[in-house]
Amino acid sequence: MSASFLARASLALFVFACSTTLFASTTHAQRGLSFAVGGGISADPDGGVITFDAPFGVTDRVSVGPLVHIVLDGDLTITAATAHLRIGVGSIGPIRPFLSGGLGVAHSSLDVGSRDLEDTSFMLNVGLGAELPLAGAYSLRTSGLVNVVPDGVPGDEFFFTWEILALKYTF
Numbered sequence: 001m002s003a004s005f006l007a008r009a010s011l012a013l014f015v016f017a018c019s020t021t022l023f024a025s026t027t028h029a030q031r032g033l034s035f036a037v038g039g040g041i042s043a044d045p046d047g048g049v050i051t052f053d054a055p056f057g058v059t060d061r062v063s064v065g066p067l068v069h070i071v072l073d074g075d076l077t078i079t080a081a082t083a084h085l086r087i088g089v090g091s092i093g094p095i096r097p098f099l100s101g102g103l104g105v106a107h108s109s110l111d112v113g114s115r116d117l118e119d120t121s122f123m124l125n126v127g128l129g130a131e132l133p134l135a136g137a138y139s140l141r142t143s144g145l146v147n148v149v150p151d152g153v154p155g156d157e158f159f160f161t162w163e164i165l166a167l168k169y170t171f
Contacts, residue, residue, distance in 0.1 A: 031057040031058070031059070031060065032056070032057055032170055032171055033054065033055075033056050033057075033065075033170070033171050034054065034055050034056070034057065034063070034065075034168050034169060034170040034171065035052075035053075035054050035168070035169055035171075036051070036052070036053050036054075036055070036141060036166045036167060036168035036169070037050075037051065037052055037166060037167060038050075038051040038141065038163045038164070038165055038166025038167065039051070039163070039164060039165065039166075040161060040162045040163040040164040040165070041161075041162050041164065042071045042073070042159055042160060042161045042162070043159065043160040043162075044158070044159050044160065045071060045073035045076050045078070045159060046073060047071050047072050047073030047074070047076070048071070048072050048073075049069055049070065049071050049072075049161045049162070049163065050069065050070045050072070051067070051068070051069045051070075051161075051163050051166060052067075052068045052069075053065060053066060053067040053068065053084060053166075054066055055067075055084070055086060055168075057170070060088070061087060061088035061098075062085070062086070062087055062088070063085075063086045064083070064084065064085050064086075065083075065084060066081065066082070066083065066084065067081070067082050067084035067102055067104075068080065068081045069145075069161055069163075071159070071161065075110055075111040075112070076108065076109070076110050076111075077108070077109045078106055078107070078108045078109075078159070079106070079107045079109075080104065080105070080106040080107075080123055080125075080147065081104045081105060082102030082103055082104030082105075082123065082125060083102055083103055083104060084100060084101070084102035085100065085101055085102065086098045086099070086100040086129075087099050087100070095130060096130060096131060097128060097129065097130045098128065098129055098130065098131070098143075099126075099127075099128050100125075100126070100127050100128065100129065100143060100145070101124075101125060101126040101127070102124070102125050103122075103123070103124055104122075104123050105120055105121065105122060105123055106120070106121060106122075106123040106147070106149045107119070107120040108120075108149075119151070121149055121150065121151040122149070122150060122151075123147060123148065123149045124147075124148045125145040125146060125147040125148065126145065126146055127143055127144045127145035127146060128143065128144065129141060129142055129143025129144065129163070130142060130143075131168070137169055137170045137171070138167065138168065138169055139167075139168045139170070140165060140166070140167060140168070141163070141165075141166040141167075141168055142162075142163060142164060142165060142166070143162075143163045143166075144160065144161065144162045144163070145160070145161045145162075145163075146158060146160055147159050147160070147161060
C-alpha cells in the first residue's frame with residue numbers, strides 16, 4: 001500500500017466519522033423489508049460508488065439482506081454483491097450507529113486497449129455507519145466499508161467504499 005493511499009484512506013475515515021455524527025438515526029433497522037439506493041466514493045481505486053440494498057429488519061437492531069455496490073474508476077469497474085448483516089450498537093442521544101459486514105463476490109473488469117481483463121473472486125467486508133429517520137417510512141444513511149478481496153481486483157487486496165448518502169424506504 002502506498003503512502004498516498006494511506007493518506008486518502010485516513011482522510012476518508014476522518015470525514016466518515018464526522019458524517020456519522022451528522023447523519024444519525026433515532027432507530028436501528030426497522031422490522032420488515034426495506035430498499036435503499038445510495039452514492040459515494042471509493043479509495044484505491046479512486047472512483048464513484050453506487051449502492052443498492054434490500055435489508056430485512058429481523059429485530060429492531062438487526063437486519064440482513066443483499067448489498068450490491070458498483071465502483072466506477074475510469075477503465076476499472078468493480079461490481080460487488082454480498083449477503084450483508086447490520087447490527088445496531090447503542091446510542092448517543094439521537095445517534096444510532098451500526099456495525100456491518102458481509103460475505104460475497106466481487107467482479108472486476110479493466111479495459112486495456114482493445115481487450116478487457118476480467119476476474120471474479122471471494123470478498124469480505126466490514127464497516128460502520130448510521131441512519132437518520134425522516135417522515136414516514138424513509139430514512140437517510142451513511143456508511144463506510146473496508147472490502148477485502150484476496151484475488152481478482154487489479155492493484156490492491158483492499159479497497160474502501162464510503163456511501164456518503166443513501167435513501168432507504170421500509171415497506
